Structures are given as C-alpha cells and as structure tokens.
Amino acid sequence: MSQSSQSSQSTAPTTVTTANELVLEKSSNSAASGLQIDLHPLVIINISDHFTRSKVEQTNTDHATRVIGVLTGQQNGRNIEIFNSFELVLTATKLLDLEYLRKKHEQFKKVFPTYEILGWYATGSKVTQEDLAIHKQIMELNESPIFLMLDTTAATLNAKDLPIAVYESEVHIVNEQPAILFVKTTYKIQTGEAERIGVNHIAKVTPSGAEGSSLTTHLFTMQNAFSMMNIRVKILRKYLQGVKDKTIPYDHGIMRQVASLCNTLPTINNEDFNRSFLQEFNDVLLVTYLAGITKSSSILNESIDKYLVSHEKQGKRRLFM
Secondary structure, three states: OOOOOOOOEEEEEOOOOOOOOOEEOOOOOHHHHOOEEEEOHHHHHHHHHHHHHHHHHOOOOOOOOOOEEEEEEEEEOOEEEEEEEEEOOEOOOOOEOHHHHHHHHHHHHHHOOOOEEEEEEEEOOOOOHHHHHHHHHHOOOOOOOEEEEEOOOOOOOOOOOOOEEEEEEEEEEEOOEEEEEEEEEOOEEOOOHHHHHHHHHHHOOOOOOOOOOHHHHHHHHHHHHHHHHHHHHHHHHHHHHHHHOOOOOOOHHHHHHHHHHHHOOOOOOOHHHHHHHHHHHHHHHHHHHHHHHHHHHHHHHHHHHHHHHHHHHHHHHHHOO
16 A cells, blocks of 8 residues: 655664664654644544453453554545554464454445555553564555554543654664664644544543433443342352351251242243243234334324325315316
C-alpha cells in the first residue's frame, strides 16, 4: 500500500540520549517533518476495551497483559486522521499473523472503503525489540506507519494528560549502522457529535449507576444480584461439603431447607422439562404474533375508514357541482 509520506533518513550519526535506545524524544529533522495526527476517541475506547477484556480473560497472572491492533483512518500528505482500529493476533513466535491481518483488513474495507492502515497500537510503558519487529511487519503494508502506545500502568483518575505516546519511525545512523528508531510526535484529539455522545455516556458510568443511563442502572442491578447469588451458593456449597466431611454438625432443619431449595430448581435434562419449556416458548411466540396481527389489522382498519370518508366526501362534492 503506497503512502504519500516516506520514512525520513538521517545521514548524520545519531546519539540516543533517552533511557530507551529505540526511542528519540525529538527528531533531528523535526522542523521539516510537519506531521499532524488527529486521534478520535473511538480508538482510545477500542484499545481500553481490548485491554480490559484480555485482562479479565487472562489466566496466567505472572505476565502482564499486552494487546496489539491496527490503526485505520485517512491520510492526506502529512495529515493523518485516525478514525478506528481493530484487534490483531500474534503467532507462537510473537510476530503478527499477516494472513489474518490481510483478511481482517479486507473485511474492514467492505464497511469503511475509504479507510487504510495507518499503523498499529500496543499497550505497555516501554518500546522493546519485539515492537520493532512488529513495526517492520507493518511496514510491508504501509511504508511509514505510526505506532501508538497506551500505558495502562500510568492511567489514573487524577492524571491531566492521556497516557498515550505516538511515534513515527525514522532511519538513523547509529554506531555507523543504519537503524530504525521511534521518534515521539504530537497528536490532537478530534471528536464528532456521535463520538461526544458516546464518550459522555461512558464518562457517566459509575459503580453506583446513579449518574448513568437507565440501561447502566439495570446492568449494575443485575450484576449485584448475580454477585449476591454467587456468594450465597458458595456458602451453601461450603456448608454441604463440611457436613459431608463431618467437620460441621448435621442439622436436620437446615438440610430440609436445602432439599426444598434444590427441589425448586428445574431438571433441565428431563424430557418433560424440555417439552414444557418448548410449549411455553411457542405460547409466547404465538401471543407475540397475535399482538402484531391485531395491531396491523387495527392500522389497516383505520386506513380503510379514512379512505371511505375521503371517497364519500369527494362523491358528494361531485353531485353538487
């Protein structure tokens, strides 16, 4: 995929002054760079959602959760506007699955035909050699991709700036050898009306649900109910296990209550239960269809009455003419 911008190359030796030898805080050719990056909030929301889901699903807590993905949008010369993003997967060698990336991009182009691959994103606090290897793979699809890093460890409620760093790549001569280095660049947040509404909704989601929408309140209520039920089931299971192991004395009254509670649960593997469930399900569908037919018949009847009244008035008007 050809781009209008090319990776700048510096022929003069470069001395890396930052703690990370792969990153330059300022480009030696920054005056002529003129790169302008507009970042939309949807991208930040996508990355945060991707990281949160991966964090919840993670089973091995010894390693920090890290996610990667592709940035898509539009580029006009040195003006880049990042509109959206989608997730990527790594192979066993911690490299990109380019076949999956191309297939995903083709599917994405069907929905957003004007969007192209502008770069990629990752979560972390420091650029590593693995990031450089992935960046070189992305360069097969974009000659000068950008790299966005979201530092999840620096994200706090009291932080004034977003924990986001955007880099462009440049070729520099380091120790008499050409090397690709990441150069930190500036960006601006651009929002549309729909994005502002979405961000405002997310900002109002609180643990209490007091300031959120009715959907948020309902979801938090359901979550609290499930959490309370889960706690009580665990207590009941712990008690029964203790009675079985004879570490807790047997109480006939409690056991009768437990048996009564278990008897109220449906036997989902029973054929009678499946038949009853299917019958109730069909009854509900039938009532829904009847309600839809009744409503359609009522609307049709009103339309016929209006037509007859209008036709009758036109007939009388013709008689008096």
